[in-house]
Amino acid sequence: MTQTIAVIGGTGKLGSALAWRLARAGQRVIIGSRTAESAAAKAAALGHGLTGMTNADAAAAADVVFVTVPFAAQEATLGEIGAHVSGKIVVETTVPLMPPKVTRVQLPAEGSAAARAQGLLGEGVRLVSAFHNVAAHKLAEDITVECDILVFGDDKDARTEVIALVEAIGLRGLHGGALVNSAAAEAMTSLLIFINKTYQVDGAGIRITGAMTPPA
Amino acid sequence: MTQTIAVIGGTGKLGSALAWRLARAGQRVIIGSRTAESAAAKAAALGHGLTGMTNADAAAAADVVFVTVPFAAQEATLGEIGAHVSGKIVVETTVPLMPPKVTRVQLPAEGSAAARAQGLLGEGVRLVSAFHNVAAHKLAEDITVECDILVFGDDKDARTEVIALVEAIGLRGLHGGALVNSAAAEAMTSLLIFINKTYQVDGAGIRITGAMTPPA
Numbered sequence: 001m002t003q004t005i006a007v008i009g010g011t012g013k014l015g016s017a018l019a020w021r022l023a024r025a026g027q028r029v030i031i032g033s034r035t036a037e038s039a040a041a042k043a044a045a046l047g048h049g050l051t052g053m054t055n056a057d058a059a060a061a062a063d064v065v066f067v068t069v070p071f072a073a074q075e076a077t078l079g080e081i082g083a084h085v086s087g088k089i090v091v092e093t094t095v096p097l098m099p100p101k102v103t104r105v106q107l108p109a110e111g112s113a114a115a116r117a118q119g120l121l122g123e124g125v126r127l128v129s130a131f132h133n134v135a136a137h138k139l140a141e142d143i144t145v146e147c148d149i150l151v152f153g154d155d156k157d158a159r160t161e162v163i164a165l166v167e168a169i170g171l172r173g174l175h176g177g178a179l180v181n182s183a184a185a186e187a188m189t190s191l192l193i194f195i196n197k198t199y200q201v202d203g204a205g206i207r208i209t210g211a212m213t214p215p216a
Numbered sequence: 217m218t219q220t221i222a223v224i225g226g227t228g229k230l231g232s233a234l235a236w237r238l239a240r241a242g243q244r245v246i247i248g249s250r251t252a253e254s255a256a257a258k259a260a261a262l263g264h265g266l267t268g269m270t271n272a273d274a275a276a277a278a279d280v281v282f283v284t285v286p287f288a289a290q291e292a293t294l295g296e297i298g299a300h301v302s303g304k305i306v307v308e309t310t311v312p313l314m315p316p317k318v319t320r321v322q323l324p325a326e327g328s329a330a331a332r333a334q335g336l337l338g339e340g341v342r343l344v345s346a347f348h349n350v351a352a353h354k355l356a357e358d359i360t361v362e363c364d365i366l367v368f369g370d371d372k373d374a375r376t377e378v379i380a381l382v383e384a385i386g387l388r389g390l391h392g393g394a395l396v397n398s399a400a401a402e403a404m405t406s407l408l409i410f411i412n413k414t415y416q417v418d419g420a421g422i423r424i425t426g427a428m429t430p431p432a
Binding site: 195200214 | 319320321322323327362363366390391392393394396397399400401403404406407408410411412414415416417418419420421422423424425426427428429430431
């Protein structure tokens with residue numbers, strides 16, 4: 001099913017890579033940025049029919065809204081789009097990395113960046129969180145990425161829709177349960193950065209092992 | 217190197233499995249339990265030269281002390297052994313599962329069960345945490361277990377010693393960084409239980425992906 005997908009903060013590394021993969025998978029994708037000019041420039045550079053708008057305009061035009069900004073920009077960015085996402089699926093990818101100690105787990109007072117987003121956007125949004133653990137530079141290449149995408153949210157149908165998008169861009173998506181469980185994947189990111197440094201890994205990822213039966 | 221290893225709470229599923237694997241790997245292993253009788257009975261049942269004592273006696277006799285008890289028993293158990301572990305490596309395996317909602321991440325106020333243990337035991341103990349994500353019933357079988365063991369602790373040398381034990385019992389151990397990072401693996405356990413239920417998995421585990429160079 002073709003949908004219109006906004007990628008807020010889509011000029012960044014993760015956002016660009018997601019936008020590119022989603023567009024190649026046949027979705028109508030809008031890059032959102034603070035200025036329409038930088039969004040349009042990135043969209044043109046990525047090709048595949050991508051367009052660019054301000055974050056607010058992109059969110060308003062979309063059916064599904066991905067948020068791909070650093071933790072420090074989360075609150076301001078959600079403020080820009082909050083009026084335009086009521087009833088929509090919002091896919092938060094924010095990880096609570098707090099430089100300079102990015103190899104240490106530092107979960108926010110709300111328990112997770114996802115819980116913080118739900119608090120900022122309110123209950124009228126179908127909030128899902130995902131894509132915490134995947135290395136952006138791997139997602140940006142036309143390769144198989146060895147990383148499962150754990151998908152969290154209190155709205156199971158919203159999770160299922162996001163998992164379909166994950167599969168459409170060539171990755172395995174797994175239900176991770178309630179939004180509160182996002183803390184596990186968010187914390188894992190600091191650990192993966194530690195492992196990248198300690199073992200000189202070019203973008204460690206995670207795989208969940210065990211034979212799985214798709215849920216009914 | 218042969219050491220004497222106590223497995224506190226060693227009559228439980230995880231403790232028994234660890235004790236059995238460590239003994240088969242040539243270590244002198246003592247099962248600890250609340251009563252010497254139940255410890256001795258479990259040790260006899262497991263074979264491989266295992267012995268059994270009270271938790272306190274086992275901790276006192278050991279070079280390295282594994283703690284394998286449920287979260288609800290953590291505080292009382294650490295109270296039993298606290299006087300006998302000064303200067304020793306204590307390997308905490310406790311996961312903050314709080315029944316009945318074991319599929320939801322519920323980290324304790326201290327941030328992790330490992331941080332809670334450090335607070336209870338004090339700074340005189342070389343605290344390491346590990347074995348949060350491995351399914352006990354798989355560890356108890358003579359099979360290859362598809363799960364990496366993430367090892368946390370502020371004492372890098374202590375982590376390295378524990379990783380050597382992990383490798384000795386046939387698993388891959390990875391440095392996970394500071395003790396605070398234990399939150400990532402502890403939270404992941406609730407997620408794995410959710411995945412077991414949702415996808416009918418017989419003991420999901422995790423693998424860290426990416427080519428690794430051992431640290432110098």
